[in-house]
Amino acid sequence: MPREFVLETHGLTKTFRGFTAVDQVDLQITEGHIHALIGPNGAGKTTVFNLLTKFLPPTRGEILYRGKPITHMKANQIARLGLVRSFQISAVFAHMTVLENVRVALQRKLGTSFHFWKSERSLAALDERARELLAQVGLERDADSLTVELPYGRKRALELATTLALEPTVMLLDEPTQGMGAEDVDRVVALIREAAKGRTVLMVEHNLSVVSRLCDRITVLARGAVLAEGDYASVSADPRVREAYMGSEATEEEEA
Template sequence: MAHNDTILETRGLTKEFRGFTAVNEVNLRVRRGSIHALIGPNGAGKTTCFNLLTKFLVPTSGQIVFNGVDITRERPSQIACRGIIRSFQISAVFPHLTVLQNVRIGLQRAVGTAFHFWRSARSLDTLDARAIELLDEVGLADYAQWRAVELPYGRKRALEIATTLAMDPELMLLDEPTQGMGHEDVDRVTALIRKVAAGRTILMVEHNMNVIAGISDRITVLQRGEVLAEGTYDEVSANPQVVEAYMGSAADGLRGAHA
């Protein structure tokens, strides 16, 4: 992979907690413009990896390189300013604001007016047109005036993706975007991820192997904090070590990949 094709790279990324190694010497390379999935059985270290990438945790050792720049020592706010935006596993929306207001807050953060609430309401109205565009992109235009708390579960996840998009991410980190969903919502959110991936890079932790098979360009499998395998879905799912890792931890095999 040519250097400029790599948007994110980790080199020997390691995190130890009081003698327990949660992530051990992980070398990850994410290709620009791809959907890259991070999978693995329970306790494999996927969420810890995400927390290291967004600097919610500080690595014990190793490097994180984004667009050729070493960002290992940067603060979470600096990481976000560079365009690495994480969509949270627990819907990170303001429940009692409307869908439109939630997206507008994301846009305010992106343009730096987050703390300018004393400005006239008109200055915020200029963000509405963009907010409505984003809602349209995620299929929520008809829900603009609903309060977030009133949305069905799958639509809440779509709102979460819209607020993430409002931050104009270059790299989106999606943490189990289809967790807890029924088939219809899973299909809708999967189609949405495929749609918003155009012109962006997505790194996702996901347990639903049908989703992974359908949209991932590349998959990294973690086991006990280490990279067990990497490749396309066909390559990874045919790997005996991967099958064994999943069979050992989940009764329904690869489909039970849950972090």
């Protein structure tokens, strides 16, 4: 039996004053897979993410979640379905503790994130789950640290914990390793692999080593349209892909 497509697009298109940023994109994201969107700068990757999570309305096309149309839903409705997005820039509260950041995310899931008048005692009931999530991403020892004091890689790990607190069925990760050194990249790759158990992940990622290690399937965009799709071996061997995006990097890897 083929696995179900948890997220699909048909003819997804976005134009801005005559410029076509996303052009007739068809995606099929298999449940339980880690799926990457890659491509050169300006290929339309982040715009596709913005369309999927309703930060932008599509000009044309259809978005389906588990076979049901969600094209005209609002962003908060999409999130309630379980499509949860992390951003290119770490989106955590710098002057709250690490534990408090995760607790706020847990409150959002309960619909009480703006109940600032709640007593510390009532919020403490969320601490056990918050600490479990911090342990899952290796931040249990940092629970009481101010987030602003964390190095960049650990802030991204915290963002992953806050994403997991929302109990996503589909995690959309936008450049999760951007700006990281090799050690932090390895750490985040391991965290994503662990977090993906029992979930579906769609990620925009520029680091081809990360894509090759993590992803079951890859869609390559160029000039807003799908150029190629398949596993890493088939995509990286496609001469159109090498010319449009991988060319210089692939050549460097082969010569190394």
